[in-house]
Amino acid sequence: MQIDKELVTYLETLGRIALSEEQRAETEKDLQSILDYIDTLNELDTDGVEPASHSFPVANVVREDEVTNTARAEEILQNAPDSREGCFAVPKTVE
Amino acid sequence: MEIIEMGALALGSAIRRREIGVREAAQSYLDAIEAKDSELHCYNTVCREEALKRADEVQKGIDNGTYTSPLAGVPVGIKDNICTKGIKTTCSSKILSNFVPTYDATVVQKLRDAGLVPLGKLNMDEFAMGSTTETSFTGPTHNPWDVSRVPGGSSGGAAAAVAARLAPITLGSDTGGSIRQPASFCGVSGLKPTYGAVSRYGLVAYASSLDQIGPLAHDAADCAALFAEIEGKDKMDGTSMENPKFDFTAATTASLAGKTIGLPADYFGEGLSSEVRAAVEAAAKTCEELGAKVETFPMPIVKYAVPAYYIIACAEACSNLSRYDGIKYGYRSEHAENLMETYVKTRSEGFGMEVKRRIMLGNFVLSSGYYDAYYNKALKAKKLIQQSFFEAFEKYDMLLGPVAPTTALKLGESLSDPLKMYLGDIYTVMINIAGVPSMALPCGFDKAGLPVGMQFIGKPFCEAEILSAAAAFQQATDFHKQSPQER
Numbered sequence: 220m221q222i223d224k225e226l227v228t229y230l231e232t233l234g235r236i237a238l239s240e241e242q243r244a245e246t247e248k249d250l251q252s253i254l255d256y257i258d259t260l261n262e263l264d265t266d267g268v269e270p271a272s273h274s275f276p277v278a279n280v281v282r283e284d285e286v287t288n289t290a291r292a293e294e295i296l297q298n299a300p301d302s303r304e305g306c307f308a309v310p311k312t313v314e
Numbered sequence: 315m316e317i318i319e320m321g322a323l324a325l326g327s328a329i330r331r332r333e334i335g336v337r338e339a340a341q342s343y344l345d346a347i348e349a350k351d352s353e354l355h356c357y358n359t360v361c362r363e364e365a366l367k368r369a370d371e372v373q374k375g376i377d378n379g380t381y382t383s384p385l386a387g388v389p390v391g392i393k394d395n396i397c398t399k400g401i402k403t404t405c406s407s408k409i410l411s412n413f414v415p416t417y418d419a420t421v422v423q424k425l426r427d428a429g430l431v432p433l434g435k436l437n438m439d440e441f442a443m444g445s446t447t448e449t450s451f452t453g454p455t456h457n458p459w460d461v462s463r464v465p466g467g468s469s470g471g472a473a474a475a476v477a478a479r480l481a482p483i484t485l486g487s488d489t490g491g492s493i494r495q496p497a498s499f500c501g502v503s504g505l506k507p508t509y510g511a512v513s514r515y516g517l518v519a520y521a522s523s524l525d526q527i528g529p530l531a532h533d534a535a536d537c538a539a540l541f542a543e544i545e546g547k548d549k550m551d552g553t554s555m556e557n558p559k560f561d562f563t564a565a566t567t568a569s570l571a572g573k574t575i576g577l578p579a580d581y582f583g584e585g586l587s588s589e590v591r592a593a594v595e596a597a598a599k600t601c602e603e604l605g606a607k608v609e610t611f612p613m614p615i616v617k618y619a620v621p622a623y624y625i626i627a628c629a630e631a632c633s634n635l636s637r638y639d640g641i642k643y644g645y646r647s648e649h650a651e652n653l654m655e656t657y658v659k660t661r662s663e664g665f666g667m668e669v670k671r672r673i674m675l676g677n678f679v680l681s682s683g684y685y686d687a688y689y690n691k692a693l694k695a696k697k698l699i700q701q702s703f704f705e706a707f708e709k710y711d712m713l714l715g716p717v718a719p720t721t722a723l724k725l726g727e728s729l730s731d732p733l734k735m736y737l738g739d740i741y742t743v744m745i746n747i748a749g750v751p752s753m754a755l756p757c758g759f760d761k762a763g764l765p766v767g768m769q770f771i772g773k774p775f776c777e778a779e780i781l782s783a784a785a786a787f788q789q790a791t792d793f794h795k796q797s798p799q800e801r
Contacts, residue, residue, distance in 0.1 A: 234661070235639070274774075294416045
């Protein structure tokens with residue numbers, strides 16, 4: 220798998236990250252060496268193998284859909300970078 | 315014996331006999347932290363006043379019979395990715411540098427219910443992504459055995475604090491070796507429980523199919539005591555499971571007699587340092603002398619563990635870390651003009667380079683066109699890894715191998731080469747992929763005087779069996795009794 224600058228830029232967009240030119244070059248090199256190594260996985264024969272999810276056989280975990288949380292909006296908003304009138308505040312999104 | 319040299323169970327027992335007061339115990343550790351932590355940087359946050367206040371409450375509770383746990387009154391350090399109500403929980407990241415949880419993680423609630431006294435929050439690799447504690451936004455933790463070396467990671471603060479006697483016992487988390495590898499580098503004992511054995515409600519998620527919380531301590535018996543307090547099903551974590559098999563008495567009854575132990579040949583291959591190999595092979599001999607039957611067997615899947623791990627872990631990480639957007643909590647960039655810029659600048663300024671790298675790698679393996687070739691392939695490898703363990707456990711009661719290919723590296727050595735750091739995880743990540751428990755403990759020293767660690771890998775929910783094996787090894791040896799202070 221060949222990594223290029225275009226792919227790195229695409230991955231930045233997907234991850235909502237912006238790298239500097241220098242970081243982008245460094246990342247291209249690092250991702251290339253990591254993926255070259257990861258590609259050794261291609262040597263492993265996985266024909267007919269079912270992909271695994273959970274480590275152990277577990278049945279679905281279900282519960283009654285009951286409201287258990289209490290009104291703690293004020294407490295939770297203490298951690299918000301910006302809040303107004305009991306809501307999270309964000310920069311203007313519609314012109 | 316000085317208070318800070320006692321193990322957790324010994325200290326708890328002295329507290330119950332009223333030989334040591336709970337406040338006196340907490341104060342001893344706070345004094346030690348004050349004296350030594352500016353050099354080592356094990357702690358991100360020290361809770362001086364809260365600890366002393368809590369110590370007084372716990373003393374009353376012990377006196378009136380409310381707290382009866384063997385660990386009641388014992389101070390404890392908590393990794394900084396485990397939520398503590400009213401106490402900053404930063405994951406050693408700028409993006410959570412001001413985050414104060416409004417609730418306790420289930421494990422923290424359980425510690426409080428048992429009367430343990432939290433001392434503070436321990437340094438780690440940013441979001442647990444790293445094997446050296448160097449990716450921390452607050453700066454690296456130093457290895458107490460040699461301050462020019464790393465303590466391992468990601469629970470580097472949790473391991474170094476136990477080794478330096480800045481906490482008798484700590485809680486860490488292990489996604490691909492993050493309890494066991496720093497335990498090994500710092501010469502302490504650490505347990506990665508079975509996936510689902512301990513509730514992760516309140517653990518900041520890195521890779522949810524692999525993350526587990528576990529104890530680090532002076533020895534296996536202390537790990538068993540803390541594990542007994544935190545394990546069990548929790549309605550707040552749907553992946554947690556009841557573990558009817560766990561028996562504290564069996565876990566602390568030291569025995570290796572009649573056990574069959576498998577040594578995976580591929581844990582002793584190329585890349586393993588000769589000094590680590592010699593120490594683990596000598597330990598295997600000791601196990602034989604203690605009545606175990608030891609046998610080497612092939613486990614060729616080992617070479618595919620690191621690639622499969624980094625695909626799965628990064629895929630889950632990029633999804634889990636999408637929540638950090640500067641809106642609901644944590645850091646927000648002050649340089650953004652609109653909403654999209656708020657997201658991008660907050661994340662670009664708030665995450666360190668290793669976290670960004672893993673988010674990008676995760677997005678790559680999940681993106682259309684690459685999903686089957688990478689992510690799905692890794693899940694198939696996961697199936698084969700699980701099968702290898704189940705086959706091994708048909709023949710053996712437990713497996714034994716090194717924790718890491720080397721002893722502690724110099725600070726800065728692996729930061730510049732991420733792949734080199736990832737390769738150091740070869741012996742630990744498979745255990746997380748298979749979901750089985752593993753107990754790391756010291757088994758020797760290299761020529762530079764640095765601790766060497768090994769791990770007993772157990773069947774699912776057989777923590778008692780590997781804790782008991784580790785306790786037997788520790789009764790016959792004194793590697794775990796050595797501390798950097800005495801050298």
